[in-house]
Amino acid sequence: xxRFEQVYKRYxxxxxxxxxxxxxxxxxxxxxxxxxxxxxxxxxxxxxxLIERSSHGQVIVNNQNLNRLxxxxxxxxxxxxxxxxxxxxxxHDRTVFDNVALPLIIAGENHREIGRRVRAALDKVGLLGKExxxxxxxxxxxxxxxxxxRAVVNRxxxxxxxxxxxxxxxxxxxxxxxxxxxxxxxxxTVFIASHDQDLINQLPYRHITxxxxxxxxxHS
Amino acid sequence: MKLLNIHNYLLRHVQVxxxxxxxxxxxxxxxxxTLLVIxxxxxxxxxxxxxxxxxxxxxxxxQHANRISLFLQNEISDxxxxxxxxxLRTWPxxxxxxxxxxxxxxxxxxxISGLExxxxxxxxxxxxxxxxxxxxxDQQQEAIEALLARLAALPEVDLAxxxxxxxxxxxxxxxxxxxxxxxxxxxxxxxxxxxxxxxIRLAILNRQTExxxxxxVGGTNTFVRRPFLYTGMWYGLLGGVLAWIxxxxxxxxxxxxxxxxxxxxxxxxxxxxxxxxxxxxLPICGLLLGILGAWLAVSRHLxxxxxx
Numbered sequence: 001x002x003r004f005e006q007v008y009k010r011y012x013x014x015x016x017x018x019x020x021x022x023x024x025x026x027x028x029x030x031x032x033x034x035x036x037x038x039x040x041x042x043x044x045x046x047x048x049x050l051i052e053r054s055s056h057g058q059v060i061v062n063n064q065n066l067n068r069l070x071x072x073x074x075x076x077x078x079x080x081x082x083x084x085x086x087x088x089x090x091x092h093d094r095t096v097f098d099n100v101a102l103p104l105i106i107a108g109e110n111h112r113e114i115g116r117r118v119r120a121a122l123d124k125v126g127l128l129g130k131e132x133x134x135x136x137x138x139x140x141x142x143x144x145x146x147x148x149x150r151a152v153v154n155r156x157x158x159x160x161x162x163x164x165x166x167x168x169x170x171x172x173x174x175x176x177x178x179x180x181x182x183x184x185x186x187x188x189t190v191f192i193a194s195h196d197q198d199l200i201n202q203l204p205y206r207h208i209t210x211x212x213x214x215x216x217x218x219h220s
Numbered sequence: 221m222k223l224l225n226i227h228n229y230l231l232r233h234v235q236v237x238x239x240x241x242x243x244x245x246x247x248x249x250x251x252x253x254t255l256l257v258i259x260x261x262x263x264x265x266x267x268x269x270x271x272x273x274x275x276x277x278x279x280x281x282x283q284h285a286n287r288i289s290l291f292l293q294n295e296i297s298d299x300x301x302x303x304x305x306x307x308l309r310t311w312p313x314x315x316x317x318x319x320x321x322x323x324x325x326x327x328x329x330x331x332i333s334g335l336e337x338x339x340x341x342x343x344x345x346x347x348x349x350x351x352x353x354x355x356x357x358d359q360q361q362e363a364i365e366a367l368l369a370r371l372a373a374l375p376e377v378d379l380a381x382x383x384x385x386x387x388x389x390x391x392x393x394x395x396x397x398x399x400x401x402x403x404x405x406x407x408x409x410x411x412x413x414x415x416x417x418x419x420i421r422l423a424i425l426n427r428q429t430e431x432x433x434x435x436x437v438g439g440t441n442t443f444v445r446r447p448f449l450y451t452g453m454w455y456g457l458l459g460g461v462l463a464w465i466x467x468x469x470x471x472x473x474x475x476x477x478x479x480x481x482x483x484x485x486x487x488x489x490x491x492x493x494x495x496x497x498x499x500x501x502l503p504i505c506g507l508l509l510g511i512l513g514a515w516l517a518v519s520r521h522l523x524x525x526x527x528x
Binding site for chain 2: 077109
């Protein structure tokens with residue numbers, strides 16, 4: 001589902017964020033991306049989400065070579081990737097419902113379908129009662145769930161998360177991870193960047209570890 | 221399915237259109253200030269246009285009075301004068317000829333001036349006989365000038381005078397004013413464009429976070445651009461309507477004195493409002509300028525805002 005072939009990423013500052021990275025994530029797999037801060041985890045996820053492009057080497061997602069994807073097609077590509085961020089990236093002047101509905105509105109879904117799918121996604125993350133609330137009225141854990149609901153609402157085959165439990169206490173973090181597992185069980189490829197070793201060591205998934213932009217470990 | 225998509229698409233447009241109007245409504249002070257600037261900028265050329273068209277109407281009314289007076293030599297007899305008038309009547313570029321003897325001229329002057337006693341003391345009639353000629357209508361200015369020259373060359377004629385030379389001057393002033401207004405309209409349109417562009421630029425900067433998020437979840441540039449274009453459209457449209465209302469109020473204010481003035485000059489002149497045309501033209505111009513201004517601002521700034 002996600003394949004890196006000898007990928008290099010060099011920023012304009014000449015700093016090399018990724019060098020010679022190769023790995024493959026199978027369809028329906030769940031894996032963790034680990035490493036110290038600055039090891040290149042965020043850069044790697046940005047390459048998959050096409051927020052950045054590789055300087056060298058191929059990134060292939062869902063049989064699509066991202067190097068060959070023209071700029072105007074990026075929005076349509078991103079609709080097939082669910083993104084979850086540490087800072088949630090919610091719109092604070094809109095209700096929970098409107099935040100989650102955003103990807104569907106963008107995709108031009110009809111009104112009734114939007115209502116149905118937003119409620120299903122909120123139900124999935126346990127926030128069905130909060131659809132009229134503003135994000136600011138929610139706790140950190142709840143805000144992260146809204147972010148997850150938004151990421152999955154248009155049923156993407158791939159879900160990427162960058163430090164989704166970074167600001168949460170251990171118990172909430174476990175709940176969030178459990179949510180990701182549930183999406184994985186219905187066939188979504190899940191790739192989570194996290195430096196929370198205690199938490200991810202408890203879970204039976206592959207670790208892809210980066211060290212200074214190189215692949216240090218790749219094991220289950 | 222296709223029909224449903226079109227339906228969704230249109231529905232989405234209507235939603236964005238209304239929500240961008242709601243956005244303006246929620247910031248009444250900032251919005252009304254921007255609208256006022258746009259309204260005034262649109263009002264000025266429109267108002268000047270109305271004034272100019274009315275001045276043209278005035279000069280048009282007097283066009284038929286484009287008369288030539290031939291003052292005859294003193295020694296020409298009334299009989300000879302009448303013969304000349306008959307002769308002139310056959311010229312193809314002349315429609316109306318009237319002869320007024322020296323005595324008639326004196327009588328007329330006596331009536332108008334009220335200087336009877338003074339005139340009675342004069343030893344002889346100082347006034348000449350006059351032939352008044354109305355040239356055929358729709359003649360070019362040059363043709364009338366040529367006619368004037370031919371008439372002046374007649375041996376019986378002492379002086380041939382085109383009464384309405386000032387009309388010609390008024391026309392050229394009018395033409396100058398028209399060019400001036402065109403330039404002014406262009407410059408003010410440009411300023412509307414810049415005002416709207418700048419307002420939209422600020423709106424874009426205010427919503428950077430939102431734009432980034434929308435792009436992250438797969439929003440196209442078209443999608444991001446849409447609300448800003450509608451905002452620009454509203455600014456232009458409402459500014460145009462405001463300009464129209466202001467124009468109407470201004471015309472109401474000046475129409476009273478103008479009617480009075482027209483009565484004093486015994487003129488058929490009536491102030492033309494162009495209210496219908498302006499109701500159409502001002503909002504449309506505003507709308508187009510608004511969309512264009514927003515488009516320029518959006519295309520300049522949108523690409524710079526990318527998720528990072």
